[in-house]
Amino acid sequence: MKTTTLSILLATFLLLRSQIAADGGEDGAASRELSLAEVTRRVLEDNPAIKEAENRWYAAIHRVRQAYAWDDAHVAGESRMRRFVDVPPNAFTDQTLSIEQLIPITGKNLVRGRIAAAEAFSAFQEARRAQLDVIAKARATYFQLANAYDQLEINNKNLTSLKQIADISRSRYETGLETAANALIAETDYSKLQETRRDLERNLSDAQSQLNTLMNRDAFAPLGPPTGARISEAGLSASRLQAIALAQRPELQMARAKIDSEKSKLQLAHRAWIPDPAVNVKGQRYNDAAEAVSEFDAGVSFTIPWVNPGKYSAAVREARANFAAAEQGFEREQKEALRLVRDQLAKVETFHHHVELFRDKLVPQSQQAFEATRLSYESGKATFLDWITAQRNLRDIEAMGRDHLAHYQMAVAELEAVIGANVYSPAAGLSNGRK
Numbered sequence: 173m174k175t176t177t178l179s180i181l182l183a184t185f186l187l188l189r190s191q192i193a194a195d196g197g198e199d200g201a202a203s204r205e206l207s208l209a210e211v212t213r214r215v216l217e218d219n220p221a222i223k224e225a226e227n228r229w230y231a232a233i234h235r236v237r238q239a240y241a242w243d244d245a246h247v248a249g250e251s252r253m254r255r256f257v258d259v260p261p262n263a264f265t266d267q268t269l270s271i272e273q274l275i276p277i278t279g280k281n282l283v284r285g286r287i288a289a290a291e292a293f294s295a296f297q298e299a300r301r302a303q304l305d306v307i308a309k310a311r312a313t314y315f316q317l318a319n320a321y322d323q324l325e326i327n328n329k330n331l332t333s334l335k336q337i338a339d340i341s342r343s344r345y346e347t348g349l350e351t352a353a354n355a356l357i358a359e360t361d362y363s364k365l366q367e368t369r370r371d372l373e374r375n376l377s378d379a380q381s382q383l384n385t386l387m388n389r390d391a392f393a394p395l396g397p398p399t400g401a402r403i404s405e406a407g408l409s410a411s412r413l414q415a416i417a418l419a420q421r422p423e424l425q426m427a428r429a430k431i432d433s434e435k436s437k438l439q440l441a442h443r444a445w446i447p448d449p450a451v452n453v454k455g456q457r458y459n460d461a462a463e464a465v466s467e468f469d470a471g472v473s474f475t476i477p478w479v480n481p482g483k484y485s486a487a488v489r490e491a492r493a494n495f496a497a498a499e500q501g502f503e504r505e506q507k508e509a510l511r512l513v514r515d516q517l518a519k520v521e522t523f524h525h526h527v528e529l530f531r532d533k534l535v536p537q538s539q540q541a542f543e544a545t546r547l548s549y550e551s552g553k554a555t556f557l558d559w560i561t562a563q564r565n566l567r568d569i570e571a572m573g574r575d576h577l578a579h580y581q582m583a584v585a586e587l588e589a590v591i592g593a594n595v596y597s598p599a600a601g602l603s604n605g606r607k
Contacts, residue, residue, distance in 0.1 A: 204396040208314055211383065215310045216303070218388035225302035232288075232295035240285035246272040252459070265466070266459035272452035272473075280448065283440045290433035294426045300592065301422040308589035310386045312582040313379055318398040319578035320376035323571060327369050330567045334362045337563065341556060354556040361560065365567075408517060413591055417509045420592040424509055427502035434495040441491040444484050447474040509590075516587045523580035530573030538566040 216222065250268040276282075338358035345355040381391040418424060449472050456467040477484055545562035548554035588594055 205399045206314075206396045207399045208311065211310055211314050211387065212307060214387040215306055219306050219310075219386060220388055221306055222299070222303050225299035229292070229295040229299045232292035236285060236288040236292055239288035240281055242276060242281060243274045248272075264458075265456040267457045268454060270452055270454035272450050274448055274450045276448050278443045278446045278448055280440060280443055283436050283443065286436045287433050287440070290429045290436065294429040294433070297422040297425040297429065300425075304422065304589045304592060306386060308585045310383065311585040313382045313386065314398055315578050315581040315585070317376065317379035317383060317395075319574055320372060320379055321397050322574050323372050324369065324376065326567070326570050326574065327365060327372055330563070331362065331365050331369070333563060334358060334365060337560065338362050351556075354560075357557075357560055361564065408520065408595065410514070410517060413513050413517060413587075413595065414510060416593050416595070417513050417591040418506065421505075421509050421590070422592055423505050424502070427498070427505040430498040431495070431502055434491065434498040438488070438491040438495050441484070441488045444487060445477055447477060449474045512590045513587075516583065516590050520580065520583045520587055523576055523583050526576035527573070527580050530569065530576055534569050535573050538562075538569045542566045 248268075248270045252264075252266040255264075338355070338361075341355040341358045345352055380395045384391050384393050384395060452471050452473065454467075454469040454471070455465045456469070457464065458466045542562045542565075545554050545559050549556065549559040584595070
């Protein structure tokens with residue numbers, strides 16, 4: 173009895189401890205800061221879209237060996253079941269066994285192997301595109317999450333400031349030094365900020381759900397606040413970005429692989445005019461013979477494509493047209509890549525200009541204007557409307573400046589997806605302002 177009671181108590185204790193550890197683990201996950209490098213690592217390891225594309229690539233790799241292989245040998249056997257006429261015992265064969273093998277002397281299997289290799293390379297580039305797109309989306313979502321946290325912090329700071337303004341205006345109204353309208357304006361602005369906070373909290377929730385999904389986690393799983401993600405301010409050279417895009421953009425690599433594939437298909441169409449011989453050997457046995465094999469025959473067979481010239485000529489013309497289309501597709505992809513690089517670079521430079529303008533001029537000037545207006549209001553040189561307007565202006569400029577920084581960081585992530593390579597180190601440079 174004592175042993176049973178002790179076992180129950182021990183099991184209960186272990187269960188409670190595991191529950192406490194689980195709760196502590198969730199709290200730790202929610203409170204632990206999330207770095208951009210960690211998000212990237214988790215997405216690369218666990219994202220289903222990336223795994224799906226990689227498995228398609230692995231499948232394409234295994235098709236290459238199949239394409240290079242010879243055709244299977246053909247084995248046929250025959251045996252007499254019953255004969256309805258009387259013939260001498262060795263007049264006809266009673267058992268036959270034959271083996272036939274197609275010999276690819278024209279190298280068509282090698283051409284098919286090169287086609288499969290080009291398709292496998294294209295599948296690899298498709299996997300790279302999936303990886304680049306998912307990583308860009310994950311990084312953009314990470315920056316949105318950081319922006320949401322900072323916008324909430326700005327909102328909290330403004331709520332505190334407006335609360336103080338509302339309290340001051342209310343106390344001055346009670347002493348007859350302020351009008352009721354000014355007191356109501358401050359309280360109304362305070363209520364609007366609270367409404368804005370709900371929208372910011374929803375944006376935060378959306379970013380957390382999206383990031384969890386990209387990392388293949390439950391959308392409701394706790395997610396800690398992002399650390400200070402940084403993007404360097406190194407100057408971007410348009411010529412350098414063009415060279416990187418032309419060399420590494422997956423769509424261009426796929427277009428090159430398409431050209432190689434269609435070129436090989438054109439070679440295969442030309443070689444289709446030349447038949448590959450099939451060598452066969454046949455062993456026959458007569459029923460009354462004492463030997464295991466009474467006759468041994470060998471032969472060669474092949475198709476005759478020359479009697480159907482229209483078919484093979486059409487195949488050559490089709491392959492030639494597809495090859496020309498592939499070359500034109502490659503040229504189109506080149507022009508499209510350069511257009512995307514130019515547009516995305518202009519987007520990055522525009523947001524970078526906004527970031528510097530707000531960080532170095534507008535935000536400091538708005539802070540100074542707010543403080544100066546506050547002091548002027550306290551000394552009676554400015555009206556309450558001037559003070560509340562300065563506060564609104566500061567609030568809007570701080571929020572807008574933080575939005576520009578998030579858009580700049582997301583534009584950089586999109587630029588890397590466009591060219592197919594990293595242009596910035598995500599560990600140093602322009603900070604998002606979080607400490």
